[in-house]
Amino acid sequence: MMNDTKAVIAHGLTKRFGDFTAVNNIDFEVKRGEIFGFLGPNGSGKTTTIRMMLGLMKPTSGSIEVLGKHVDGDASKILPHVGYMSQRFSLYNDLTVLQNLNFYGAAYGIANSELKERINNALQMAGLEGREHARTRELSGGWRQRLALGAAILHRPEVLFLDEPTAGVDPLSRRAFWDLLYKFVAEGITVFVTTHYMDEAEHCHRLAFIQRGDIIAYGSPSEIKAQKMRGQVLEISASDAAQTVKVLRAAQIPLEEVELYGSLVHVVAPDVKKHQRAIERELRRARIRVHQLSIIEPSLEDVFISSMKA
Template structure:
């Protein structure tokens, strides 16, 4: 099949995947651009993993269309698999093989030319910080090292598109930060990174984010666009004692749309910030001491909660298309 040459790394149009009567992916559409870090967010069961399996050529869609690296997912799944790298939260490494044996195995799987094998393996060892540990059993490595080794294995064949499915799950914060530095470097080199994550701080590193829930794409945009476009009204930060009692008092307070715990404080979605004095007065009348009440900018977590909470009643949020 002839490749599409439109500058987009991934194109999805009205994609649907059904399993019997269950619709796992429901008419989603989006595009990613070369060199973009594209985040895919959503709760468990939202359709993220099913979509990725379709894009990797592992599942056929029920209807709709998708191309990856210019190849159709139905007509050319083998060509797609040659042009992508894939890394999951389980790392897909062989614990009973050494570091070097894992690298050589994946180089063979991806068809790395013998003339380039030494250089590719040297790069992966340097990137993963495993120089001198070539003979170590992979199963004995710390989580952060396994993670970087898995990344090295996934990109030995220098694919233009890399799929990362919750790649930092269970990894310590320092290793997560180092991993994202590698991701940003690959992006600057023109590699498209398609990543799913449950960590909101990681989502901030993405150029754009797609939010799925119930098989539907409910929002698409940059992190800033999602944060600014998700809250209907204003967001207040409430610092008080007796948080449980405050939640009960405010849950049915006129003008308060949502109440959520954030750390030791509460986030209130209100129709108008001008009701803040009335909120303070109502709490203090119930002997709830208020240490602070002020307007704040929404975080990505606020946006995630707001958008997933109301998606059943709303169409797709046209934040950025």
Template sequence: MTPAIITKDLTKKFGDFTAVNGINFEAARGEIFGFLGPNGSGKTTTIRMMLGLLPPTAGEIQALGISVKGNQAELQQRVGYMSQRFSLYNDLTVQQNLQFYGAAYGLNKVDLKNRIQDALAMAGLEGRENAKTKDLSGGWRQRLALSTAILHRPELIFLDEPTAGVDPISRRAFWDLLYQLVADGVTVFVTTHYMDEAEHCHDLAFIQRGNIIARGSPARIKETMMDGQVLEISTSDAIKTVKVLRAAQKAGKIPLKEVELYGSLVHVVAPNIEKKINDIQAILKKAEIRTEQMAVIEASLEDVFIASMK
């Protein structure tokens, strides 16, 4: 089948600033495609071009087998969009918001009634139809926003940081909804900065300063992009451990690629990391840092992401 999205040398410039720099990728149908990058890397600009809201400076975009340029009206009936800012009406109820957006999509009364019921059931919003949107928690508001974006049953949906600011349990429930959509054949294009969410995408692209710097499945990216192994360290003082090891790295006392803080743990990346464990222990002992546990672990997507963004 034709991919859901194809970009060819997609470029966007604002004056002398290049926001998106000739990127190329494809997103297969019926999958979740994750688009990862720090703030200002070009994620939202790319989505706006794919939606036809922003004309590219150069390059081409195809969505669902047709060119985005000149076909925005046709694609509007086949594509859904959920922005990173909550865009529903707070003073309306759940039911009223769904009715408003359904009417905006041009659904007739019979179809709209049925689709609202389907959306309420899918999102678990049954029983909350008469609740004011402003009274919903962040997680329920995100479910409602997704429900409005799929009322017209799009084949492709764009989600821009959909779970930002939502608690972990609500984020997990939201992703369960995304898997339901994919099971029904919908393609999901999602930007996120949560690495645990990125792990659940079928395919990924890392973007930095407008350039694609990594592409592939999470497993493939970890296999090909990680230069070295990861040593996870638990010590009596994680912050001091990072400072000491970075100082030793900078002074050339030990060849390390990365030293990063991961909650209460420290991740150290280097080729043949096992051969450096004794040296690391000696450096920490000299700094009067007690080592509680060290283990070579499989690199997480967050490890790869941080290493790639350097």
């Protein structure tokens, strides 16, 4: 059945290896034209889920629909319409950038008459212009990543599946890579991207957080914050942050969490404002000077850490 607004629909998706469950009965949908993030620590089931989406692995149970087609372990149905960048991007190190793209173009069956234009387009979109003749082995991690991405979009896929594309890449290149993904989305491509960097969650339109095969949070960053955060965050800047943590942990105030964030202290509690006076009183008694005290929006990282503890 065609579904014009959904790029991916997973329903009860499960994968077992023997009696070990790698992906446990998960449901999610990816809308067309969004960046959907699949976040989770090592071994949580990200690659296994991607493999099932691409038809490279058959689910033990449940179903997966990509671009309106039931995949069910059959890659041939969808591969012409999707791009895939695997976790260890497979490039030929002894070839140049251009030779790699030519190779992938031929592998995708792109006609010679079109290949040159497609390659130029990929070089431009991936920001690789001027590096056509560089040997792949001489490229830094960030450039190799862009080349792998260029290869994955040569055949103009509707959906891109990227498996940890930013792993091991420096922060500046990671930032530039996300800018590229926004460019793709502006051109109408849907992006499904896995990562174990929690700070990348905020860049996604919507996301699922997977832990040991289970989805433990799902939605847009603000939806997830609203669902998962048990309280508000009060941020305190004081003369002695470490001492502030000690004093507040020992205080007779019903606070859920008191944590040090660099030189600032985060206090989490439902309706934390109610305790502001008591907090100030405790700190004054301990001779700690408070410079600033304000309610802040929690980061998704705060949220994940607090839901993983639970």
